Amino acid sequence: MRFFIVITGTEFTTGLKQEKNSLYISKEVFKRGGEVIGIHIAPDDIYQIQYAIKIGMDKSDVVIVSGGLGPTEDDMTRNAISEAIGVPLIFDEEWLRTIKNTLKEQGREITENIKKMAKLPYGARKIENPVGKALGFIKVLDDVKKAIVAVPGVPSEMKPMVLKALDYLGLKEQEKRVHLFRTFGKPEAEINDILSDIEDIVLNSSPKGVDIFVLDKNEFFLENKVKVIRERLGELIYTEEEKEMEEIVGNILKEKGLTVSTAESSTGGLIATRIVNVPGASEYMMGGVVSYSNQVKVNTLGVKKEDIERYGAVSEPVAKQMAEGVKTLLKTDISVSDTGIAGPTGGTKEKPVGLHYIGYSDRKKTEVHRVVFKGERNDIRLAVSQYALNLIRLNLR
Amino acid sequence: MRFFIVITGTEFTTGLKQEKNSLYISKEVFKRGGEVIGIHIAPDDIYQIQYAIKIGMDKSDVVIVSGGLGPTEDDMTRNAISEAIGVPLIFDEEWLRTIKNTLKEQGREITENIKKMAKLPYGARKIENPVGKALGFIKVLDDVKKAIVAVPGVPSEMKPMVLKALDYLGLKEQEKRVHLFRTFGKPEAEINDILSDIEDIVLNSSPKGVDIFVLDKNEFFLENKVKVIRERLGELIYTEEEKEMEEIVGNILKEKGLTVSTAESSTGGLIATRIVNVPGASEYMMGGVVSYSNQVKVNTLGVKKEDIERYGAVSEPVAKQMAEGVKTLLKTDISVSDTGIAGPTGGTKEKPVGLHYIGYSDRKKTEVHRVVFKGERNDIRLAVSQYALNLIRLNLR
Incomplete structure (x- = not known):
């Protein structure tokens, strides 16, 4: 019709x-x-x-x-x-x-x-x-x-x-004609290269990653394509449903009975509010600290003043201490943190606009990732929040 | 053309x-x-x-x-x-x-x-x-x-x-043909009633309020309509430019040299991240605490445990103590807070889904507003964040 x-x-x-x-x-x-x-x-x-x-x-x-x-x-x-x-x-x-x-x-x-x-x-x-x-x-x-x-x-x-x-009009929902993969971690061009031989796919990219719609009117061929793509993209795929990263992460935390907290500078509360987007988040979300000023980083989160002076607020040691600080302060199992330069100004040659240190901490370890994001200020901040949530997913799988 | x-x-x-x-x-x-x-x-x-x-x-x-x-x-x-x-x-x-x-x-x-x-x-x-x-x-x-x-x-x-x-094609930007008012505080139907005699206006409503586009090809008539609307809507108008509430609030804070902090429960960091949406927010934004759990409200913000037990976490005294607590903790001039039930579940007869207490505190006073918002969870949370930012605007005008 x-x-x-x-x-x-x-x-x-x-x-x-x-x-x-x-x-x-x-x-x-x-x-x-x-x-x-x-x-x-x-x-x-x-x-x-x-x-x-x-x-x-x-x-x-x-x-x-x-x-x-x-x-x-x-x-x-x-x-x-x-x-x-x-x-x-x-x-x-x-x-x-x-x-x-x-x-x-x-x-x-x-x-x-x-x-x-x-x-x-x-x-x-x-x-x-x-x-x-x-x-x-x-x-x-x-x-x-x-x-x-x-x-x-x-x-x-x-x-x-x-x-x-x-x-x-007699139109009923059909056998599946489309399959969704939501991925984070590689840009659209790379995903395109990886899947270049597969027909009828639509890519949709945003700061949250690349969504892949796989189309086929024939369910058998659709399932075949889906298997191939699933194998090729592996852990880049964070869901195959119309769900957000915070839902996936929330489910993992709930399943494992772990609590989480956030210490945010560049994202200013975006990671926390995304976690709370999910109904029932109170089961695992304790809270967070938005430490936009250095004073809050030091006084509330216990970041060492001399490290901020020595390495700068946008640095690996600060991201590490933020994650560990909030985890201790709010008594949670897991925590994430970020500090960075979202732009449009404030960059230098050594620390360009888009540079972020993103921290993840659990009972066993703390890791900090250095990533340079591109785009407009709020797209960068959204991508940072996605990166931080994805760190929880990758670490707890 | x-x-x-x-x-x-x-x-x-x-x-x-x-x-x-x-x-x-x-x-x-x-x-x-x-x-x-x-x-x-x-x-x-x-x-x-x-x-x-x-x-x-x-x-x-x-x-x-x-x-x-x-x-x-x-x-x-x-x-x-x-x-x-x-x-x-x-x-x-x-x-x-x-x-x-x-x-x-x-x-x-x-x-x-x-x-x-x-x-x-x-x-x-x-x-x-x-x-x-x-x-x-x-x-x-x-x-x-x-x-x-x-x-x-x-x-x-x-x-x-x-x-x-x-x-x-020779099309240059014209004399103004459209004027924008962004308002917060009254629903679309009420704005519609207030402006029912004015022709060629388009209303666009969202959790952030009602935007009013006033159209007229003739600049003289356009200006006339604009004057009438400005008078009728008064302080409901938060800007006449394509700007967000956080930009308006940021400008006021910058101008007055005041610093701000947030204590968020229901919004989970949304107010803070919106304040940080604005480039240069570090001049006035110190940070905030996302106190999603009661434990964080008590331990980090100093909300009295017995008040939570007596009045519930969603209550006037808790919103008040959250605002005052974060203002003291982060040493700022101004603070806002919220606690509420965003839904979809968790409501009772006395405290329905949508009920929020929103706090504002400055050097002279603390005020708490009780508001019941309608809509979906994340629309409600967006409206709460807009309400809190608007409280800063209205108090500092």
């Missing part, structure tokens, strides 16, 4: 807002074996929306329109669809009553603008809105064997309503 | 990757007074790309295509354009030499696939790539007074090349 997605909103065509609904819809269609042959973002202009719908009807089996179902004058998707397919709009009386009752409870009266949210093309099947007032619908055009779906643009309304529409 | 943007990439139409280039291009076009009448995302399929280009040529004055200029077989934008406009591709000999020389320095030979990155339609003006090998171009079709621009999909290459193309 071929899909065409139409997104409406002048906020997208003027660059005021990042459009994200098409990502969700495409993914759900793809997971169910459908093919998206185009995504078209139109401003709130009835002619442009109509035109997009017509292109979609022409090229695909199903057009999904998201946005423009609300009560304002900018909301014109209903009319655009009605005119594009030549079917008049009527009120869904039941939904109109639902809206009226909701408003009554709030002590409000229904207005003409609100009323129009209960309209749908004659003969369309309604898709109830579990959150808001705008009614969605799916209209099947039997003569041309095509369908058009309309859902609101508000993500919390759009998502369940798209799933209902896909269900109604 | 009417623009149509074509983005290529199967990774977008299968929902594997968030498309972002169209946001950048739309924004730059809008800033220069151009109008984007449509954005079309096509999979790596030469017919779909060609079709998108044809629609664009039909509807607009300028089509900008991003993506598909690389060396792989999926890169077919050049051919799609050539066929769509009926102009053959030729080599740019100068660029071909540039590529050859770059490869030579790396000890590599040029291949047929790499060669094609130096091709452009006959008569097109080249747009040199400041980062990579793929040549961009702009082809003006004099007979129809239209132009087509091709740039790579890699953002660091795409961005400067789009600016060059807009320059060449």
Whole structure:
């Protein structure tokens, strides 16, 4: 089944807002074996929306329109669809009553603008809105064997309503067509070289590492590719699910019954907050110290003042003492630390922007890694946090 | 000038990757007074790309295509354009030499696939790539007074090349057409009510608050609207620039010569890391303590154990003692703290999920705010960090 997605909103065509609904819809269609042959973002202009719908009807089996179902004058998707397919709009009386009752409870009266949210093309099947007032619908055009779906643009309304529409169209989640590897430790170009002979892979790189999507419509071939890649990449892979490094690390800590703490300079609390991103982190996360100033490094973490003077705050001994200091202070089994120059200024020839010392300490040892990261300040800090979390993973495997 | 943007990439139409280039291009076009009448995302399929280009040529004055200029077989934008406009591709000999020389320095030979990155339609003006090998171009079709621009999909290459193309088309940055207010403290619905009589505003809400974009092509009317909104929203506005709360707070602290520290439980370091997001934060940020466990609250911050037992860790006295404790420990002028239940579980009837106590302390006083936030765990934590930073702003104004 071929899909065409139409997104409406002048906020997208003027660059005021990042459009994200098409990502969700495409993914759900793809997971169910459908093919998206185009995504078209139109401003709130009835002619442009109509035109997009017509292109979609022409090229695909199903057009999904998201946005423009609300009560304002900018909301014109209903009319655009009605005119594009030549079917008049009527009120869904039941939904109109639902809206009226909701408003009554709030002590409000229904207005003409609100009323129009209960309209749908004659003969369309309604898709109830579990959150808001705008009614969605799916209209099947039997003569041309095509369908058009309309859902609101508000993500919390759009998502369940798209799933209902896909269900109604008979699209079920398929056998696996895609496999994800999330890796950290090698840049995209190197991963690309390692996997250069494997077809249909998509690489997606970020400061958190390189994600590899392996595609194949045939499950047997997919599994084969997956085995080869798993073998080649080994410990670079930190998960094969849609999970974050902090979840993987959290699971390991929980499983082993170990507690963790952090001593952060350059990342300023980012490692700690990422660990706490995971619900239930209180089982293993005790806390941390953000020692941005040298004074805090010395007074709170017990880093030797003379070592900071001798080697500088960005140095191997300081990272080591930070990790060991916080581990002692907060009485944990494991700790990580970092000190570095995130930039954009502050670098020297010996200590360039991006240089970081990242420490890991457990009951048996402390190790410090010297790494020079490239990129913008906050990308570097994100990469440092990923590196530190990955050190926990690699040490506790 | 009417623009149509074509983005290529199967990774977008299968929902594997968030498309972002169209946001950048739309924004730059809008800033220069151009109008984007449509954005079309096509999979790596030469017919779909060609079709998108044809629609664009039909509807607009300028089509900008991003993506598909690389060396792989999926890169077919050049051919799609050539066929769509009926102009053959030729080599740019100068660029071909540039590529050859770059490869030579790396000890590599040029291949047929790499060669094609130096091709452009006959008569097109080249747009040199400041980062990579793929040549961009702009082809003006004099007979129809239209132009087509091709740039790579890699953002660091795409961005400067789009600016060059807009320059060449004579689009200069215009008088201001849009004004931004970033607010925190009231939900979108309330802001909407306050501004309901003002036309052409776009609201964009997130855990960080509500951003208001005020649009008007006429600068006089724009300024008028801006004045009215500024008066109505008052201290809800934390900036009128594209800046983050941490930058605003950082500027205030720097200006007043005050130092800050944080004591975080629910946010787990997020406030600290946001303060450190700003280059030069070392002038005022001393550090912080992430006191996720009660043990750290008591041992490191000096929160009274009996108060935790009596009132619970999520309570007004604990938030107060955390703020005062970290201020004393790290010897700073100002401090903020939080303790709360971010969810998804852990709530009770008296202390529901989302409940937070947020503390602020300076030389004169300590205040604690009780707020119940709604949303997902990490949205709540982001909102808490914004609330804490905003407390610094409101207290130091």
